[in-house]
Amino acid sequence: MTSKERCLAAIAGRPVDRVPVFPLLMFLSADRAGITYREFASDGASLARAQLLMRERFGIDAISACSDAFRVSGDLGGEMIFPADRPPYLARPIVRDESDLPRIGRPDPTRPGSRMADRCNAVSIMSKAAGRDCLVLGWVDMPFAEACSICGVSEFMLMLADRPKLAHAVLDRLADVVVDFAVAQVNAGAAMIGAGDAAASLISPAMYREFALPREQRVCEAVHDAAGLVKLHICGNTSALIPDMIRSGADLFNVDHMVDFVQARDAYSAAGRCFKGNINPVDLLTLRPDAVSRHARELIELAAGTRYMLSAGCEIPAAVPDEVFAAFCGAPKEGRRI
DSSP, rough: HHHHHHHHHHHHTTOOOOOOOOOOOSHHHEEEEEOOHHHHOHHHHHHHHHHHHHHHOOOOOOEEOOOOOOOHHHHTTTEOOOOOSSOOESSSSOOOOOOGGOOOOOTTTOTTSSSHHHHHHHHHHHHHHHTSSSEEEEEEOOOOHHHHHHHOOOHHHHHHHHHHHHHHHHHHHHHHHHHHHHHHHHTTTOEEEEEEGGGGGGGHHHHHIIHHHHHHHHHHHHHHHHHHHEEEEEOSTTTHHHHHHHHTSSEEEEEEEEEEEEEHHHHHHTTOOOOEEEOOOOOHHHSSSHHHHHHHHHHHHHTTTSOOEEEESSOOOOOOOOOHHHHHHHHHHHHHOO
């Protein structure tokens, strides 16, 4: 099987020759490509080259255009800061009150020179180079996560409680932008859109159902209508959110290390959904290659008979040694068929 066939089969619940390896690589890929993180996050060609290098060197089954959470923020006119060695960020919030709502326009995600178009370019390069054989992902942040970016995390959390009407207005406007951005990346060649909603793990299930879930559902529906798939990635302890996350319509779910693996396995398996995870990325910094391989094989065995892909719970750090990461990536080759 090709990597792409392997991933699509796992998602569909069809037999695979081995468990797919689907890590999230940002800092590690920039580091191994010998570029600054500023270049990785601001030049789509460099990002694509770094991701393709990771596939060539370690044989991973999926690569992604993920780099930072502020593509939309920059294209909405926010002042961006681009440090050399960490992700870019917004200098100050864009939306503080109702009078700022008009600042959330609907920019063209393909406009030359825009941050969204740069990511679309990365997707296009990766898709043309490896899209037949490898699962290529675009990336968006879901509207809830985008709202935390443009308003500030603490400020938006307070808005949910104190000014829910404004919070809904912000989310609805951002949903339009996120849908446009996601569909543009499918059109650029992405077979799947990775969709981050990290801050959603900070709210209660009731608030998730009110504020985050309806917009996740809208994004997933739009991507499906464009003939793409969706991976929902919510960092943190999502144990209480899993039943509602399944209702998002995503095709693949990331499970962070703070979530009990068996609980996640049982929930996603019962729903007929594919999941990936959940090795603690810090373990890859502290364990020897043989221990990492053994831990990965244990998860593969626990997931036997379900729709599963091997992954860390979140991004793999740049400081992970090559021999450790290679052991992680090679573990499914030592496991049995599922």
